[in-house]
Amino acid sequence: MTPNSAFSLGVASALPGLRFPALPAAHVLPRLAMFQQLEASQWLAPEALRDWQFAQLDALLRHVRATVPAYRPRLAQAGLDGERRCTPADWARLPLLTRRDLQSDGRRFASNSVPVEHGAVAALSTSGSTGEPVEVLRSGLDRLMWEAIQLRDHAWHGRDLAGTLCVIRAGVPAMPDDAAQPNWGAATADLFATGPSHALPIDTDVSRQAAWLRHHDPHYLLSYPSNLSALLDRLEPGALPRLREVRSIGEMLPQELRDAVRQRWGVPLVDHYSCNEVGSIALQCPVSGLYHVQSESLLVEVLDVQGAPCAPGTTGSVVLTTLHGFAQPLLRYELRDHAEVGPPCPCGRGLPTLRRIVGRTRNMLTLPGGEKRWPLVGFAEYRAIAPIRQYQMVQTAVDALELRLVVERPLSAAEEAALTAVVQRALGHPFALRFDYRERLLPAASGKFEEFLSLVAD
Numbered sequence: 001m002t003p004n005s006a007f008s009l010g011v012a013s014a015l016p017g018l019r020f021p022a023l024p025a026a027h028v029l030p031r032l033a034m035f036q037q038l039e040a041s042q043w044l045a046p047e048a049l050r051d052w053q054f055a056q057l058d059a060l061l062r063h064v065r066a067t068v069p070a071y072r073p074r075l076a077q078a079g080l081d082g083e084r085r086c087t088p089a090d091w092a093r094l095p096l097l098t099r100r101d102l103q104s105d106g107r108r109f110a111s112n113s114v115p116v117e118h119g120a121v122a123a124l125s126t127s128g129s130t131g132e133p134v135e136v137l138r139s140g141l142d143r144l145m146w147e148a149i150q151l152r153d154h155a156w157h158g159r160d161l162a163g164t165l166c167v168i169r170a171g172v173p174a175m176p177d178d179a180a181q182p183n184w185g186a187a188t189a190d191l192f193a194t195g196p197s198h199a200l201p202i203d204t205d206v207s208r209q210a211a212w213l214r215h216h217d218p219h220y221l222l223s224y225p226s227n228l229s230a231l232l233d234r235l236e237p238g239a240l241p242r243l244r245e246v247r248s249i250g251e252m253l254p255q256e257l258r259d260a261v262r263q264r265w266g267v268p269l270v271d272h273y274s275c276n277e278v279g280s281i282a283l284q285c286p287v288s289g290l291y292h293v294q295s296e297s298l299l300v301e302v303l304d305v306q307g308a309p310c311a312p313g314t315t316g317s318v319v320l321t322t323l324h325g326f327a328q329p330l331l332r333y334e335l336r337d338h339a340e341v342g343p344p345c346p347c348g349r350g351l352p353t354l355r356r357i358v359g360r361t362r363n364m365l366t367l368p369g370g371e372k373r374w375p376l377v378g379f380a381e382y383r384a385i386a387p388i389r390q391y392q393m394v395q396t397a398v399d400a401l402e403l404r405l406v407v408e409r410p411l412s413a414a415e416e417a418a419l420t421a422v423v424q425r426a427l428g429h430p431f432a433l434r435f436d437y438r439e440r441l442l443p444a445a446s447g448k449f450e451e452f453l454s455l456v457a458d
């Protein structure tokens with residue numbers, strides 16, 4: 001049994017005079033029930049977890065056949081006619097759902113009859129870093145699962161919910177500097193006694209962010225990797241004396257940032273792999289640091305270019321199925337992220353692992369011959385050449401790149417030439433490189449910052 005559980009998080013009792021065992025308010029019991037089941041199911045053997053996933057998948061497919069006509073030809077093509085239980089072999093024949101399918105007419109994949117017990121349905125709109133909007137409908141059940149997984153994340157990392165949380169991200173309203181939420185958000189509200197949380201929009205100037213953080217002196221700080229990286233330059237060791245952990249979301253996490261946070265601020269960085277379309281995909285293991293796939297909520301496949309499952313140690317395309325997405329089921333949705341499959345985890349949890357999230361397929365480099373590959377553009381060497389604060393590379397054409405820079409002083413022609421040489425050598429092609437100097441590099445409307453962006457069409 002794990003020492004981190006509802007007890008260590010401190011369930012808030014709603015009954016006068018009752019502290020132990022706690023009985024929370026009726027409206028939060030479903031959240032507690034789901035969280036407690038996740039506490040147990042994480043230890044199931046991988047085969048048992050897979051069996052439960054396919055049992056849930058059968059229930060979902062019955063709903064899809066009855067209420068989402070657009071999926072019927074796809075299911076028929078895979079032989080998933082409902083005559084017998086779906087097997088992994090049947091499942092592998094189902095055509096992938098692409099981002100383009102969702103963009104062109106995503107509502108085709110919405111259910112025409114969501115069980116009323118699943119709660120209110122709302123649209124979740126995502127803009128994406130390259131301006132490709134996608135809208136997905138989610139029910140109250142989807143939100144419940146999301147909240148339970150947030151609680152699992154707190155439990156795994158032994159967070160003290162009585163602490164102060166500061167959040168700097170997209171989608172939070174601008175509030176007065178001293179304003180606070182009484183809890184850590186929807187997952188903890190009315191269920192755990194938490195400390196306050198404070199939120200700041202991601203487009204706030206970094207020096208103001210730093211002053212705001214000094215003022216609140218949080219125990220926990222949550223933001224995007226690129227923003228954390230900018231804050232590292234502004235907050236010296238000891239600037240946040242109460243800080244216990246930094247949490248990152250929303251972007252690919254460079255290993256250097258983990259090391260830099262540990263070195264400069266003396267605390268661990270814990271990452272959370274999620275996407276706007278479905279929410280949490282994988283949480284970092286407190287024992288190994290591997291990412292545990294959230295199998296109770298999603299069926300996650302990592303596929304090679306032939307569409308076969310990748311073995312541990314190999315990298316492929318991430319394909320998701322939302323096991324509770326009854327409002328708009330996503331069946332084998334190709335996320336266009338690349339990830340490396342991890343080994344079984346030494347912690348003993350049966351949840352499968354990813355070793356690392358490599359990057360977004362849509363932001364791969366296109367070579368003039370049409371070949372695509374990961375852009376290793378030598379970023380690590382830039383600061384040795386010139387005083388560069390922030391950078392972003394954009395592929396504007398098959399033979400042209402733009403290097404956007406925030407610099408401490410104007411660069412000399414010799415420095416620009418040295419940077420060009422590094423980029424051309426790293427990419428193995430003499431791309432034309434244009435320098436574009438900026439005051440600040442802002443993330444996309446989604447809040448995510450991409451170090452490499454491709455504007456070249458597929």
Ligand SMILES: [Zn+2]
Pocket residue numbers: 285286287288290292345346347348349
């Ligand atoms: Zn683990």
